[in-house]
Amino acid sequence: MTEPATFWVTCPQGFHRLLKPEITQITGQPAVDWSRGLAFEGSLADAYRLCLWSRLANRVHLALGQSDNLSLDGLVALVDGVDWDQHVRPGGSLRVDFQGRMNGIDDPRYGAQKVKDVIVDQMRARHGIRPSVERDAPDIVVFVQVGRQRIDLGLDLSGDSLHRRGYRQATGPAPLKENLAAAVLMAADWPRRAAAGEAFIDPLCGSGTLVVEAAMIAADMAPGLLRRRFGFDGWQGHDRGLWNELTSEARQRRLDGEQTMSPVLGYDADGGVVARANETLERLGLSRQARCYHKPLSEWTKPTHWTLQPGLVACNPPYGERLGNKPELLALYRRLGDIAQSELPDWTLGVLTSDTVLARETGLKASAKERFFNGRIETHLYVFEPGERTATQTPAMAEQDSALRNRLLKNLKQRRKSLKGKDIEAFRLYDADLPEFALAIDVYGDQYHVQEYAPPREIPEDKARARLLHALAVLGDVMQAPAENIVLKQRQRQKGHAQYERQAQSGEFFTVQEEGVTLQVNLRDYLDTGLFLDHRPTRTWLQHQARSQRFLNLFCYTGAATAHAFVGGAATTTSVDLSRTYLNWARENLRLNGGRPDAKHRFIQADCLQWLTECREQFDLIFLDPPTFSNSARMSDTLDIQRDQQALIDSVMKVLAPDGLLVFSNNFRKFKLDSELEERYQTSEKTSVSVPFDFQQKRPHRCWHLRHKAR
Structure with missing residues (x-):
């Protein structure tokens, strides 16, 4: 290339404002908006410098042509109008990356095939041989983008996305992409701060991406120096002498920069990811002034073993996309604010998070806010400058908190x-x-x-x-x-077994005591905990009534009532539920209280409605606490407790001994016991005594005792 050319530069969403001055700083050329990023006019040396030095870009494309003829004929004419001898050897290899759709091309794979066909037909006509298609490491990658108004045709000079620097080998969970980390640093003015000798700290460094990128900036190290391959390596227009000259210059700048770089420090509670981050710094030759340490945020204090000029604190704390993570994150974000105020009052703090409310919980007032995307997650970088940055609580919130x-x-x-x-x-x-x-x-x-x-x-x-x-x-x-x-x-509001479905996989079970009974609970993995607290008086009453009784627990859930009946001396217990998971939990509750599942203490996985129709036994004491509504796929029929109460209770009363007692409860607050049931059986509402003292403000359930009428 001897004449100036047009280059297209792509970047992640939200990077344009930062990428535009970076292009000008690296190439000396002004950048303008382009459909998927930015464009500039320059020399091949400018494009090489951008591939070598850009910390923000994803790809650099050499523009080969554009057309506003959005048709298959227009695409063929555009591609065939390029002299492909200038770009690929007749016996070389290529790949086509096709993006978009237009009339005649509904599938990008078909579009890529058509472009490839035009190129290889041109080469075959000229030389009698044609380039092959190579997916992984072709000599060239042809880029085609179909927009609303035009087709762009170019050559990818980058190869892999430029954010893949080549230094990442092992990481911790959910690492930042390298160019997002660089964008955070640039938005917080780290290049200027590093040049002025200011220090950098990441108190939540994880796998160290922010630390490594900050160290590379401080050492004036080109992010492309470690890459083994670029998209131009097999390109016919590649000027190896020019590229070698530019990389030699970059290596010398890196050697000079490392001698004067300011300290870059990282900290994390996970010693494993800290060790891997330090391995990366050592491979880069930056470990003299850049280091990560194993220390949780709760124990963090300003380091005294380094001479630090106040500079930038930046971190990417957990966002807590799951609601259940918020309590721990609340403490973490507040701790960040405390550190900024007490340990590092003269430092600028940058926090990247998707949660505006958590950002406020630092107790700091942001002077700047920058929008980025971490994958598909919309995030913001909040920059808190030293000085007047305390965010005061509003009087209304303070009053509410006090109340x-x-x-x-x-x-x-x-x-x-x-x-x-x-x-x-x-x-x-x-x-x-x-x-x-x-x-x-x-x-x-x-x-x-x-x-x-x-x-x-x-x-x-x-x-x-x-x-x-x-x-x-x-x-x-x-x-x-x-x-x-x-x-x-x-x-x-949940229906049927939806309230029992697994929400997480923590496996964090522990036990609580309830009137001499030990019960296992899990607060994290399910919507409910395994213990309905509003049934505590009923369980205790069943415990006191169970001695020598044949006890049946229908829709037994985790078998808490069964455990109470066992401790109370029940002669036998039978627990029925459709869920294997909760029956296993019920068995464990029995074991915790000295029982053993056997012929006397049975756990039956079945649809309670179906099981009742087949049961030929009788029971002295029955606890029936059905869901308000259930439509489980494993049930033979749906259950609506208001609609189906007669059929359900009649089925239960058939297995109740003549002098037995049914304790019937449900949590449908508008439930009304059918008058025919009241005529058919001896009924007594016990809601007033079944609701515990800690639920008196709201009636969580209704409860009845039912017996057969004397003949």
Whole structure:
């Protein structure tokens, strides 16, 4: 190439503002907008420099032509108008990357095939041989993009995306892409800061991408120096002498820059990823002034073993895309704010996160906000400058927080008074007592299960989430509970077995005591915990009535009532449920209390409705707590408790001994017992005594005792 050419540069969404000055700084040429990025006019040396030095770009394409004829004929004419002898050997190899659709081409693979056919037909006509197609490492990659108004035809000079620097070998979970890390650093003005001798710290470095990119900038190291291959390596127009000259210059700049680079430090709680980050720094030859250390954020203090000129603190903390992660992240973001205020008051802080509310929880006021995409996740870089950066809490929020704190303290005092002398470790502490905080908070020993009811539609999402995080902070403070002991879920109306479906895979089971019975719970993996707290009085009553009784637990869930009946001395227990998972849980609850599944203590996986029609046994004491509605695919029929109560209860009463008792409960608040059942059986509503003291504000269920009428 002897004449100036047009080059197209692609980049991730949100990078354009930063990439435009980078192109000019590297090439000396002005950049203009192009459909998928930016374009500039320049020499081959300019394109080489951009491939070697750009920290933000994905790809650099040499423009070969454009056409506004969006038809198959227009595409063929555009491709055939290029002299392909200038780009690929007759016996060489190529690949076509085709993007978009147009009339006659509905599949990009078909478009790529048509472009390839035109190229190889031209070469075969001239030389009698044709290039082959190579997917992995072709001599050239032909780029075709079909837009709304034109077709762009180019040659990919990059090969793999330029964000693949070549230094990453092993990483921790969810690493940042290298050019996103570079964009964060550039948006926070790190190149200028590094040139001025300022230091860099990442207190949550993970696999060290931010640290490595910061160190490469500080050492004036070209990000393309480590790449083994570029897209131009097999190109006929490649000027190896020019490329070698530019890479030699880059190596010398790197040697000079390493001598004067400022310190770059990273810290993380995971020693494994820290070790791998240090291996990367050592391979790059940057470990003299760049280092990562194993230290959790909770223990972080300003390092004293380095001489540090106040500079930039930047990190990519977890975003908490799952709601259940928020309590721990709340503490993490607040700790970041504390460090910025107490340990590093003269440093600039940059935080990349997708969660605006968590960013606010740093307690800092951002001076700048930059939008990026981390994969498909929309994120923002918040830059907090030193000085006046404390974000004061609004009087309204402070008043709400105070009201919640007082209510929790009041409820806790009442609960402790009511529980005094009782062997009960699980109870409800708070149930949407205040309209601003629509939460249910349950205590399980030293663990806390927080369920957020869906807020009213008129409340903005960010405002609702801010309230939620404030509530978690207040709860942690009142109960002196570490963030990892608070589990958050969003409670929505569920049908049938949806409430039992697995939500996570933590496997974190532990036990609580309830009136002499040990019960296993899991706060994280399911919507419910394995223990319905509002049935505590009913379970205790069953325990006291069970001695020498044949006990049946229908829709048994995790078998808590069965465990109570066993401890109470039941002669036999039979537990029936459709879920294998919960029957196994029920077996474990029996074992925890000294029982053993056997002929006397049976666990039956079955559709309760079908099982009742086939049962020929009788039971003295039956607990029936069906779902409000169930349409499980494994059931023989759907169940609507209001509609089907007669058929269900009649089936149960057939297996109830003549002098036996059925305890029937359900959590459909509008439920009405059918008058025909009241005529057919001896019924007595027990809701007033079955609802425990910690659920008195809201009636969570209704409960009846049913017996056969005397003949």
